[in-house]
Amino acid sequence: MTGSLDIRGAALLATPLGSTARRGRAQGEIFRLSEPAVRAEDGVLVFVGTETDYRREYAGHPADFTLDASGRTLLPGFVDAHTHPVWVGDRGVEIGRRLAGESYASIAASGGGILATVHATRAASDDELSGAVHRRLRAMLEHGSTTIEAKSGYGLTAEDEIRALRLLRELDGPEVPRVVPTLLAAHEIPPEYRDRRAEWVRLVAEEIVPLVAREGLARYCDVFCEEGVFTVAESRTILEAARRAGLGLRVHADELARSGGTLLAAELEAASADHLLFAGDAEIAALARSGTVAVILPGTAWWMRSRRAPARSMVESGVPVAVASDANPGTCYTESLAAVAVHACLDSGLTVEETLTGMTLNGAASLGLADRVGSLETGKSADVVVLDAPDDRHLVYHWGVDLVSAVVRSGNLVSSKSKVQSPK
Numbered sequence: 001m002t003g004s005l006d007i008r009g010a011a012l013l014a015t016p017l018g019s020t021a022r023r024g025r026a027q028g029e030i031f032r033l034s035e036p037a038v039r040a041e042d043g044v045l046v047f048v049g050t051e052t053d054y055r056r057e058y059a060g061h062p063a064d065f066t067l068d069a070s071g072r073t074l075l076p077g078f079v080d081a082h083t084h085p086v087w088v089g090d091r092g093v094e095i096g097r098r099l100a101g102e103s104y105a106s107i108a109a110s111g112g113g114i115l116a117t118v119h120a121t122r123a124a125s126d127d128e129l130s131g132a133v134h135r136r137l138r139a140m141l142e143h144g145s146t147t148i149e150a151k152s153g154y155g156l157t158a159e160d161e162i163r164a165l166r167l168l169r170e171l172d173g174p175e176v177p178r179v180v181p182t183l184l185a186a187h188e189i190p191p192e193y194r195d196r197r198a199e200w201v202r203l204v205a206e207e208i209v210p211l212v213a214r215e216g217l218a219r220y221c222d223v224f225c226e227e228g229v230f231t232v233a234e235s236r237t238i239l240e241a242a243r244r245a246g247l248g249l250r251v252h253a254d255e256l257a258r259s260g261g262t263l264l265a266a267e268l269e270a271a272s273a274d275h276l277l278f279a280g281d282a283e284i285a286a287l288a289r290s291g292t293v294a295v296i297l298p299g300t301a302w303w304m305r306s307r308r309a310p311a312r313s314m315v316e317s318g319v320p321v322a323v324a325s326d327a328n329p330g331t332c333y334t335e336s337l338a339a340v341a342v343h344a345c346l347d348s349g350l351t352v353e354e355t356l357t358g359m360t361l362n363g364a365a366s367l368g369l370a371d372r373v374g375s376l377e378t379g380k381s382a383d384v385v386v387l388d389a390p391d392d393r394h395l396v397y398h399w400g401v402d403l404v405s406a407v408v409r410s411g412n413l414v415s416s417k418s419k420v421q422s423p424k
């Protein structure tokens with residue numbers, strides 16, 4: 001489908017405004033418009049206004065296709081700035097063991113945990129892996145995410161990391177979210193390098209990063225900077241190599257302990273620092289100075305029954321906060337960013353408005369895309385979520401069900417439940 005698309009009949013449109021990250025009080029400012037109408041032409045929003053103004057402007061010029069959003073709410077397509085979708089395998093059994101009180105270390109020692117996913121992913125055929133990732137990306141789109149950041153990191157060999165990134169490039173297209181690929185070869189020390197970790201750090205920094213950058217396979221490089229994973233010094237080596245190669249930087253920081261990752265991200269002016277459960281005043285001040293987006297992952301903190309990121313302090317200190325899913329097979333297995341939004345509010349203390357900005361415009365800003373996606377404004381990509389609710393606050397209020405009834409990506413209706421197209 002190309003050409004023009006109208007969305008008519010909605011009760012409300014709710015969106016942050018602008019083409020940069022919103023911080024401080026501005027993160028909570030959502031523009032709401034009753035009885036809105038929207039028109040997209042060739043994938044771009046050309047009209048966002050009231051039904052009355054729409055009729056004046058387009059009298060006698062119907063669009064090629066009209067989406068009836070009767071009584072519903074229009075939101076910007078969600079921007080999920082932190083996902084791990086490239087894997088196969090099934091770790092469902094681990095939930096029972098966790099609930100019985102077994103530690104992650106114990107599960108990992110008996111063959112579970114991240115290395116179970118690494119082994120299964122390495123062993124998968126290209127078709128098997130591609131099929132699994134495609135289904136996952138499709139589910140993300142159907143749950144409202146029109147743009148996602150997607151990490152490698154379950155290959156942990158040069159070949160397998162590059163395979164993951166190539167696969168993401170091959171899958172990118174109109175029927176899945178727009179994909180921003182990130183190299184995460186420093187997700188974990190591979191089992192083969194346990195006794196010679198410096199060699200893996202060197203391989204990542206000196207061979208994998210330059211190769212990935214040269215082939216244009218990733219836009220960002222990420223490191224799991226954490227006690228027991230990659231030290232600050234090792235993370236710095238890899239991130240500085242990535243910066244020299246022209247990649248943007250993201251950091252898994254201070255999730256398990258206060259281990260220096262956030263300060264490193266701020267010092268290197270990374271695009272994002274993610275998790276941040278143990279970030280304290282010094283870390284928050286450093287983020288506020290650097291402009292690095294704090295990507296909080298409230299679904300993971302809740303699921304891990306860990307502490308929560310200090311999201312309120314971040315907002316009040318002027319740190320732009322994004323809310324992302326961390327979709328992954330170990331600690332947060334969901335393709336629904338809307339599900340995580342509930343935890344951002346009720347568990348991490350953000351308002352609905354701050355959360356909506358976090359899962360749209362601020363996510364986009366952390367990916368360098370805030371001038372193209374993340375809000376409903378003319379000139380931006382026509383990425384729209386139709387929420388089966390009279391108000392955006394239902395995103396959190398009416399929880400545990402999927403309220404996303406239609407998704408428009410680049411001006412194309414890419415997902416809909418039949419109820420959307422038939423007027424009430």
Ligand SMILES: [Zn+2]
Pocket residue numbers: 082084252326328
């Ligand atoms: Zn992650």
